[in-house]
Amino acid sequence: MTATATSDETRKREQEARLRAAWAFPKGWRYFSAVNNSAVGVWYLAGTFFFLLFGGVLAMLIRTQLAVPDNDFLSADAYNQVFTLHGSVMMFLFAVPLFEAFAILLLPQLVASRDLPFPRLSAFGFFCFVIGGAFVCGSIFFDAAPHGGWFMYPPLTTAIQKDIGADVWLLGLSFIEIASIAAAVELIIGVLKCRAPGMRLSLMPLFCWYVLVVGIMILLAFPPLIAGDIMLEIERAFDWPFFDAARGGDPLLWQHLFWIFGHPEVYIIFLPAVGLLAMIVPTFAQRPIVGYRWIVLSAVGVGFLSFGLWVHHMYTTGLPGISLGFFSAASEIIAIPTGIQIFAFIATVLAGRLIFSVPMLYATGALAVFVIGGLTGVMLAIVPFDWQAHDSHFVVAHLHYTLIGGMLFPVIGATWYYFPVMTGKLLSDKVGRVAFWFIFAGFNVTFLPMHLTGLLGMPRRVFTYQSSDGFDTLNMLSTVGAFVIAAGMLLVSIELLRPKGKDPGSPRNPWNAGTLEWLQLMPGENWGARSVPQVSTRYPLWEQETLMEDVDAGRFYLPDAEEGKRETIVTTAVDARIVQCLRVPGPSFKPMIAAALAGAVFIVATFHWWWATLVFGIGAAGAILAWLWTGTALIPEKERKHIGLDTTAPLYASGSGSLGWWAMFITMIADLTAFVSIVFGYFFYWTVHEDFPPSSIEGPGMRWPLTGAMLISAAWGLTCLARNRNRRDHPLAFHVSMLLAVATAGAGVAALLAGPLAYGMDPTRHVYPAIVWLLVLWAAVHVLLGVIMQLYCLARRLAGRMTASYDIDIGNVTLYWHFLLITVLVTVAVIAFFPDLS
Amino acid sequence: MTTADGRKNAPLWLLGVPVSAWALHFLSVYVVAAVYCAKSAVSESAIATPLSSVRWSIIVITLATLAVDAVAAWRGHAGLKGAPATESRSDQNRFLGSVTLMLCALSAAAMVGVATVSLFFGDCRQ
Numbered sequence: 025m026t027a028t029a030t031s032d033e034t035r036k037r038e039q040e041a042r043l044r045a046a047w048a049f050p051k052g053w054r055y056f057s058a059v060n061n062s063a064v065g066v067w068y069l070a071g072t073f074f075f076l077l078f079g080g081v082l083a084m085l086i087r088t089q090l091a092v093p094d095n096d097f098l099s100a101d102a103y104n105q106v107f108t109l110h111g112s113v114m115m116f117l118f119a120v121p122l123f124e125a126f127a128i129l130l131l132p133q134l135v136a137s138r139d140l141p142f143p144r145l146s147a148f149g150f151f152c153f154v155i156g157g158a159f160v161c162g163s164i165f166f167d168a169a170p171h172g173g174w175f176m177y178p179p180l181t182t183a184i185q186k187d188i189g190a191d192v193w194l195l196g197l198s199f200i201e202i203a204s205i206a207a208a209v210e211l212i213i214g215v216l217k218c219r220a221p222g223m224r225l226s227l228m229p230l231f232c233w234y235v236l237v238v239g240i241m242i243l244l245a246f247p248p249l250i251a252g253d254i255m256l257e258i259e260r261a262f263d264w265p266f267f268d269a270a271r272g273g274d275p276l277l278w279q280h281l282f283w284i285f286g287h288p289e290v291y292i293i294f295l296p297a298v299g300l301l302a303m304i305v306p307t308f309a310q311r312p313i314v315g316y317r318w319i320v321l322s323a324v325g326v327g328f329l330s331f332g333l334w335v336h337h338m339y340t341t342g343l344p345g346i347s348l349g350f351f352s353a354a355s356e357i358i359a360i361p362t363g364i365q366i367f368a369f370i371a372t373v374l375a376g377r378l379i380f381s382v383p384m385l386y387a388t389g390a391l392a393v394f395v396i397g398g399l400t401g402v403m404l405a406i407v408p409f410d411w412q413a414h415d416s417h418f419v420v421a422h423l424h425y426t427l428i429g430g431m432l433f434p435v436i437g438a439t440w441y442y443f444p445v446m447t448g449k450l451l452s453d454k455v456g457r458v459a460f461w462f463i464f465a466g467f468n469v470t471f472l473p474m475h476l477t478g479l480l481g482m483p484r485r486v487f488t489y490q491s492s493d494g495f496d497t498l499n500m501l502s503t504v505g506a507f508v509i510a511a512g513m514l515l516v517s518i519e520l521l522r523p524k525g526k527d528p529g530s531p532r533n534p535w536n537a538g539t540l541e542w543l544q545l546m547p548g549e550n551w552g553a554r555s556v557p558q559v560s561t562r563y564p565l566w567e568q569e570t571l572m573e574d575v576d577a578g579r580f581y582l583p584d585a586e587e588g589k590r591e592t593i594v595t596t597a598v599d600a601r602i603v604q605c606l607r608v609p610g611p612s613f614k615p616m617i618a619a620a621l622a623g624a625v626f627i628v629a630t631f632h633w634w635w636a637t638l639v640f641g642i643g644a645a646g647a648i649l650a651w652l653w654t655g656t657a658l659i660p661e662k663e664r665k666h667i668g669l670d671t672t673a674p675l676y677a678s679g680s681g682s683l684g685w686w687a688m689f690i691t692m693i694a695d696l697t698a699f700v701s702i703v704f705g706y707f708f709y710w711t712v713h714e715d716f717p718p719s720s721i722e723g724p725g726m727r728w729p730l731t732g733a734m735l736i737s738a739a740w741g742l743t744c745l746a747r748n749r750n751r752r753d754h755p756l757a758f759h760v761s762m763l764l765a766v767a768t769a770g771a772g773v774a775a776l777l778a779g780p781l782a783y784g785m786d787p788t789r790h791v792y793p794a795i796v797w798l799l800v801l802w803a804a805v806h807v808l809l810g811v812i813m814q815l816y817c818l819a820r821r822l823a824g825r826m827t828a829s830y831d832i833d834i835g836n837v838t839l840y841w842h843f844l845l846i847t848v849l850v851t852v853a854v855i856a857f858f859p860d861l862s
Numbered sequence: 863m864t865t866a867d868g869r870k871n872a873p874l875w876l877l878g879v880p881v882s883a884w885a886l887h888f889l890s891v892y893v894v895a896a897v898y899c900a901k902s903a904v905s906e907s908a909i910a911t912p913l914s915s916v917r918w919s920i921i922v923i924t925l926a927t928l929a930v931d932a933v934a935a936w937r938g939h940a941g942l943k944g945a946p947a948t949e950s951r952s953d954q955n956r957f958l959g960s961v962t963l964m965l966c967a968l969s970a971a972a973m974v975g976v977a978t979v980s981l982f983f984g985d986c987r988q
Contacts, residue, residue: 225874226957317957321964328881329972332888344899344986346913349979350892357972598874599954711900 059143065129103487104171111174133541138592151619152203234299247698252281272791283334297434309376325361355405382456386437397425418478444530448547466508538563724779735772753828879934880969899986938962
């Protein structure tokens, strides 16, 4: 060996040692402070797997109860708790978080990024998910679980079920929805801004397109439910009659808000699973996917059309025929993009050399089952058919065909496929095949007869039936099938959980796949790719001949961690040109502490312990501020650094160049959607009432809302001024502007609140004062958050953590205030001007 | 942003145009029909009030949003022409152009499909 070769080898080892140290997991009990995507992703997967098993046990209880007529295995109330929790757990604690888990684990590998842009946010989301999930699931052990169905329809959940169950659902799952939105923010930015250099949008793996589409769907679908949750919880806790028909409310508003979330939710679950299939199918056809552009079209098309289907869950609520027709048409049209994806997969298999592996077996099963579910979906989208089958077991069969075919089968296949990426080991081929046939056969034995059970007239959500009803044999068959599925799932569980220390390790890229996640060493290193490659094809491992060798030799970007920092590359959204070398934060318990305190707020609020809620709220705010103060917008020791391949990149970017700015923008889109949902509520009441606002109840008047709007507009202007003064390095002008902005905003809040107060609007009397108060309080809370942000910027500048050129904080706060201004102006237009117009 | 030969690149936000046009169309036709039926058809006899004004409104909304789709499709189509796919920028442009074009077609089909419903309903009855 020559001296040069030895020195190269030594340099390589030193680089690897530094990278290993920078990206290492903490040792011992501190392991749980890790924020690497490879740790948080695995925790997330483990959590969702646990909740899948929990929901599965609940399913077995349901099937045991229904096995024979007049069964008393479960009481009616216990059955209500079990089926409510089964649906809620499978939807909120398994299906949606599983997307987040896979995406957090895989996305950086797929785009050869070192990590996600906000690793601590991922960890925060995970802990929120676990705390909220444990709270909701644990309630059943205290006979206090929600029991109003997974959709919590009022007036059942307001006027009749006065116990704590609905509160557990509303507050526990709202907390988890926050985690979902946090993950969506993280993942959208991860896809758009953290791809390997050269990986243009048209080259990125299809799973990334699905992550992008589903992330955006979460931003638009979850907020209406959060708005509905807030309204329903306020009605339960404080008797504001949003859904009480006797006082002007309307239970149908809840159904609208729930299903505006609930139907896109189905596709939020389904699309990522299709994304996983889009990774599996080309690998086992050993060729690039057929119709890449068509699949992108389909993913985007399904994403947007899914927002036009929600009323097909409400066909029997008495809406005009023409309205039902619109939703029926949209429900049929969505079959077009859905079908395109399936045809593209079939074409890929036909055009390639199929290797019928375990993942492919599950993929095939998924397509077969999902197509049946899709066809019964087309039937249910037809209004007269739905009127006959509504709320019967036919619908139960349909939804399980779509969700298990569209999600569970692909996910088990993907687990077999990606297990080497997670652990460096392969799962057993034989166990995978045996389990498949158990699950596939069991599934069809359970749910195929259930179509008939429903058509014969057996309603959903009844805890028993009589022998004379004629459902005995079909129900027994379904129960037998369910236990066969359970046997298959038991095999899967044993295979996943059994110790694998003595198993031989997986070879690198064991399936001969073409995408970048298979660059990973087996077992993997925490740093992901040894160096971040320059990408020029869709399947770099197939089409860029020496790529793996060059990556391993550190010939691409960021082959080293000279300063011992965790670094990744930020690129432009469309054509992936390098714009920044981003320093991402390392291990910390702060996200866990913040999640625990925030979780405590929701938990104690369930019991209406308001003082404790306030104390934990202050604690959570303090924890989040401490986290932000110490871990975000850090000023680097130098402006730029050399990142390899004769390239230098800045270490800091402000304004719209900052990923924090993107995160704020995306978060505020979700926030604005929740606000729009409340405004929708106001106009919903106006639509359904002849006299709204009612002439007998005074509104908030013009004077105070207008004064509030003017003061808050002035605070917005002063915030913009402060940002500009800071940028020009005029600290005095910055401080004066910001202090004036704080004072003006405070006065603006007082003026907004003065409107309904001055006119004695009692929110418990009628829905009109209730919705006005809700809009005003929404705006006021947002202004107060804006004030905290302004004070934070003042403190950052005083502490030297924000300067004229390092000004991420004030840029993000100004962006928040832009959205806040829209919220306040719309609020005032609605509460002050609309009553006169109408 | 323009290419070397002076043509405009297809921007990323172009993908959002057919999506937004569809959303605007769907929301508008739903709101028009819902508000009309709730406000105009308050009595049993009025439920049978003809929906002709709603129908005309829906036709106008559909034509307007189809026009938006047509403009986006034109921009997308412009991105399809040009240099060979080997040139990366041009390839990117072709990709965004063709996906936009296909989305416009899907969005237009969905809008026409939904609007057609109004031809079959004469009044607000269920």
